[in-house]
Structures are given as C-alpha cells and as structure tokens.
Amino acid sequence: GQQVMQIPQYQHVQEGEDFTTYCNSSTTLSNIQWYKQRPGGHPVFLIQLVKSGEVKKQKRLTFQFGEAKKNSSLHITATQTTDVGTYFCAQTTSGTYKYIFGTGTRLKVLA
Amino acid sequence: DVKVTQSSRYLVKRTGEKVFLECVQDMDHENMFWYRQDPGLGLRLIYFSYDVKMKEKGDIPEGYSVSREKKERFSLILESASTNQTSMYLCASSFVIQASFNYGYTFGSGTRLTVV
Structure with missing residues (x-):
C-alpha cells in the first residue's frame, strides 16, 4: 500500500527553539493535509496544500509542499508549550x- | 461547530463478544471513516463510506465490518472481539474534499476499547 514516512518520530525542544517535521511519499500526491493532536485529544485539521x-503560514506555523508533490514540511518558529502534541500529515x-x-x-516543549 | 460524536469514550469487552461502536455527525457530511490509532503506528484506516449504504475497505478491514443506514450515522462492528483489537478507535467525517477549499476531516473524541 501507499507508504507515508514522517520524520522525526519524536522531538524534544526547549521553549523558543524552532521545530520542523517532514513528510515523504513514494508517490506523487494530489494534495496533503496537516493535523495536530494534543495529548489525550483527537486530531484537529490545520491546513491543506494543493499546489x-x-x-502557507498560520502565525508561527509554516507549511510547505514540495515542487515534485512528493514531500511536505511543517515548521514552527519559536515553539511554545501550547505547541505540544503529535503532528500528522x-x-x-x-x-x-x-x-x-x-x-x-x-x-515535546521544555519550558 | 461541526460535531462528530462517538457513543462511548471507554469500553471494556470480553474476547469473542460482538462489539458495536457508534458514530454520529451533524453536518450532513458525505464521507465517514473509521480509523484505529496505536502507538508508533499512527492512524490506520479500517473502513470508509462515501454515501449511505456504500462502504469501502481501508488498509486493515480484517475482523471488522461497518454499517451506514443513514447519512449521519456510521457504525463499526467487531464481529468477535480479540485482544489484538484493543486500541483507540477514531471516527471522522468530511465533505467531499475539494482542492479549492481548505478543510479536512473532523474527528470524534475517540473510543478507547480494551478487549480482555
């Protein structure tokens, strides 16, 4: 089946540091979405990338879709404790x- | 606010029991989905439905079946529960997703099922 590789699996940062997660596909994608799941919560839709x-930017979050539409990244600038959670593509x-x-x-964001 | 409601937050069942997980959405979404979430494995699609009485297998349908008799309701059935079906089950719904609109799935709060 379709493989979805996301790296890293875990990341611990000090509050104020930047954070990036990457998503790679073995096939060319139609579009890609990003979700955030807080501890004990359910995934919540953040954004969709198509082109x-x-x-695209949402405050401190920057989302990018690769030129070949086979990879994507989510970058958070100056992390805060409220950014804690799991990010899914x-x-x-x-x-x-x-x-x-x-x-x-x-x-995980360490204060 | 779109709401996806799952009938139980926690459930404990015995091996061999028939288990029903219910999901109801109130936004007239065409698509509904059942995922299970396990540590290190992310979310894996069990079944989805794009219309009433329509269903398609996801990546891990073995041991499960589904029912969609009404547009707003999508049920997941474990015919004979086994311990390897202990997991968090998440229901989701969406409109038919179009590139021109920025929206995705809406998830329910999940049902944590333990099979003993």
Whole structure:
C-alpha cells in the first residue's frame, strides 16, 4: 500500500527553539493535509496544500509542499508549550476520498 | 461547530463478544471513516463510506465490518472481539474534499476499547 514516512518520530525542544517535521511519499500526491493532536485529544485539521511548491503560514506555523508533490514540511518558529502534541500529515492520490496518515511526529516543549 | 460524536469514550469487552461502536455527525457530511490509532503506528484506516449504504475497505478491514443506514450515522462492528483489537478507535467525517477549499476531516473524541 501507499507508504507515508514522517520524520522525526519524536522531538524534544526547549521553549523558543524552532521545530520542523517532514513528510515523504513514494508517490506523487494530489494534495496533503496537516493535523495536530494534543495529548489525550483527537486530531484537529490545520491546513491543506494543493499546489506544487506551495507555502502557507498560520502565525508561527509554516507549511510547505514540495515542487515534485512528493514531500511536505511543517515548521514552527519559536515553539511554545501550547505547541505540544503529535503532528500528522495525511496524503491522498488523485481520485480517492481516503487519506493515508503518517505515523506522526510527537513534539515535546521544555519550558 | 461541526460535531462528530462517538457513543462511548471507554469500553471494556470480553474476547469473542460482538462489539458495536457508534458514530454520529451533524453536518450532513458525505464521507465517514473509521480509523484505529496505536502507538508508533499512527492512524490506520479500517473502513470508509462515501454515501449511505456504500462502504469501502481501508488498509486493515480484517475482523471488522461497518454499517451506514443513514447519512449521519456510521457504525463499526467487531464481529468477535480479540485482544489484538484493543486500541483507540477514531471516527471522522468530511465533505467531499475539494482542492479549492481548505478543510479536512473532523474527528470524534475517540473510543478507547480494551478487549480482555
């Protein structure tokens, strides 16, 4: 089946440091989504990227879609304790309703 | 606010029991999904439905079945529960996702099922 590699699996940062998680696919993607799951919570949709090379920002979060539409990244500038949680990418290929989720990157922010 | 409601937050069942997990959404979404979440494995798709009475297998359908008799309700059935089905089960729903709109899945709060 479709493989969704997400790295790193875990990341501990000091508050104020930057953080990046990467999502890689073995196939060309139609679009990609990012979700955040707080500890004990459920995944919450953050953003969808569609176009090759697309970059979108949400306050301190920057999302990027690769030129070949096979990879994506989420970068958080100056992390805060509220950023703690697991970040998932979700991928789909054209013509499918279903999204395949990555294994997630668990972020811990040390105050 | 879109709401996806799962009937139970915690459930303990015995091996061999038939288990029903219920999910209801209130936003007229066409698509509904069942995932299970396990440490280190992320979210894995069990089944999904894109219309009433329609269903398609996901990546791990073995040991599960589903029912969608009404648009707002999607049930996951464990025909004969086994200990390896102990997991967090997440229901999600969405409109047909279009590239021109920035929206994704809405998840329920999850059901933590323990099979003993």
